[in-house]
Structures are given as structure tokens and as C-alpha cells.
Amino acid sequence: MSEVDLLSGVLSKTGDVIEGVGADQLSLPTPCDDYDVEALIHHIVGWLLVFEAGAQGRSHDADAANHRCGADPAREFRTAAVGVVAGWEKYGFDRQVTALSGSLPGETVFGMTLMEYLTHGWDLAVATGQPIPYTDQEAAAVLTRAEATLQPQYRGENMPFGPAVPVGEDASVVDRLVAFLGRRPFPAP
Template identity: 45%
Template sequence: MTDTTTLESVLTKTADVVAGVGPGQGTSPTPCEDYTVDQLVHHIVSWVKVFANAGAGDPQPEDPEAIHIADPSAEFRAAAAKAVQGYSRLPDDAPVTLSSGVMPAAASVAMMTGEYLAHGWDLAIATGQPVIYTDEEAEVARVGLAPLLSPEYRGAGMPFGDVVDVPDDASGLARFLGFSGRHPH
């Protein structure tokens, strides 16, 4: 079965960050230049629902960004639990269908782990919350994303920026952030 241990930890921490967004922060910019805080929260919550449906074998929405979200914190937590439960029951090579196509369950879990660690960091930084992800989680995310992030998924308008160089002795979190196109400091 697909190992969801790190994914579950990252999603739990990201749920806490989503819950920690304060009133009046919605229009604030984020390190993810395409999104304000409100837009990033919507992206985070709508896509965790997409991943959860994939892991459960449920139909996908036609346009994830058009999903109505009434209670971001509760909806994120529910979809995250559904995702972990669904993927933990699948073999690594089980095909799952995302809006963008079909991929093995283990690859989808790796993508989710990296996506939610990166965007959770973006949201924490934008809203002045502590960064609560560990170096170990970040290293799992980096190693999992490495084979999935070909150059066409990097750069302006893409999910991940170009690699940012970090020192050789950087922490696991800093290495992940640089790999994901973010400036760790």
C-alpha cells in the first residue's frame, strides 16, 4: 500500500496554517506571486479536494478553481483526511485520475506532499505564522518531486519556479524551498 505517513503530517500542518489565516489578510501578497492569501487558500483547498477524489476513485470537478468553498479550514481537513485514507489503501502503482491525467498513486502522493509543503510555507510566510514543517518532511517532499518536475512545470505561470541555489550545508527545508523555486529567506 502507498505510504502516506509524511503526506498526512504535511497535510495536518497545512490545515493548521489554513486555520491560522486571520481576518483582513486575504488581499495580502504571498511568496507564490500568482496568488493573494485568499486566492492561495482557495487553490490549496480546491486542489486537496481533487487529490482526495483521485485517491478515493471519485469523479473530478471540471474546473477545480471554480469550486465554491464556504469554510476553508473544515473543508481542507475533511478532504485531507479523505485523501490520506484513500491513498493509504492503494498500491503504489495503482492508477489515479487527476484533472490533468492519470498517474500512479505513489507519484500523486509525492506531488501532494511537495505541493502542500510548498504552499503551506507560502501561506505561513504571507500571514506571519511560524513555519512548522520539518527538515525530514521537506527532504521526503524534495526527493518525491524530483522525478516529477520536468522543466515544463517550472518558471513563470507554472506550479514551481526555477531552482533557487542554496548553500550545500542548507537545512532540508531550505533545500526543498530552493528546489521548489522559492527563496528560503
């Protein structure tokens, strides 16, 4: 599977999870402690707009943290996802990409995008009782990137990631990924 195919698959499945959220589920808690379902959807879409701009070689001037989706968040997400994939296809990975508060290597931003959308898609699926759509192959590719790039200073209280959660040797690759990123797989080991 190519890098772009991997990203396309993860984003497509995350879009499906967003589409599967019911209006009566928006206030449910998620495994991502800072967000209920509705806030997490706003976060997911807002940040995808940042990643889309970066993949396309632009900067994104709006504050992703304050993004509010319109009436069809899944459509907003899918539209931005098409732009993300097209940007990586057109411009490749061997370049600097504007994201967050500066410029980062393309491979780093690409890996961040994969981690963000597989993990938050998992968060939404768990919170809303949907099946986890990601394959072991997708999760293994994302876990490899996460293990190579996630530095300890980004873990802990008030940080983007919690401490890694121990899992059993028989844990699925998806569970190992989310545990590495600080989530407790469900059901808990």
C-alpha cells in the same frame, strides 16, 4: 515514518496554517506570485478536493481553479485531507489515479500531493508570519520526490514552478525544498 504518515503529517500541518490565517491577512501577497492569501487558500482547498477524489478512485468534475471556500476553509481542508489519507490507505499506491486531465501512476499523484501541500503551506506561513511547521524529515522526503520527478519543462514563466533558487550549503532542508521548487527562502540567502 510510513508514506501515509508522512502525508497525514504534512496535511495536518497545512490545515493548522490555514486555520492560523487571520481575516485581516486575506489580501496579503504570498511567495506564490499568482495568489494573495485568500486566493491561495481557495487554490489549496480546491486542489485537495481533486486529490481526495483521485485517492478515493473517483474523478472530480468541478474546476479546482474556480473553487471558492465557505466560511471555514480550515474545516473544508481537514475534511478533504481525511479522505485523501483514507484513500491512499485503502487503495494503496500501485494503481492509476485520476488527477489533472488524465490518469497518472499513483506514486506520481502521491508525490504531487506532498509537494503541493508542503510548499503551499510554507507559502501561507511565510505570507502570514506563522512559524514554518514542517520538519526536516518531512521536507527531505518531499525533496527526494521532487528531484526525481520535476522535469525542466514545468519550470519558468507561465509554468507551475519557477527556476530553482540557489541556497547556501547551510540552508535547512525545508529551505532547500522550497528553493528547488522555485521559491526564495526567507530570509533570502
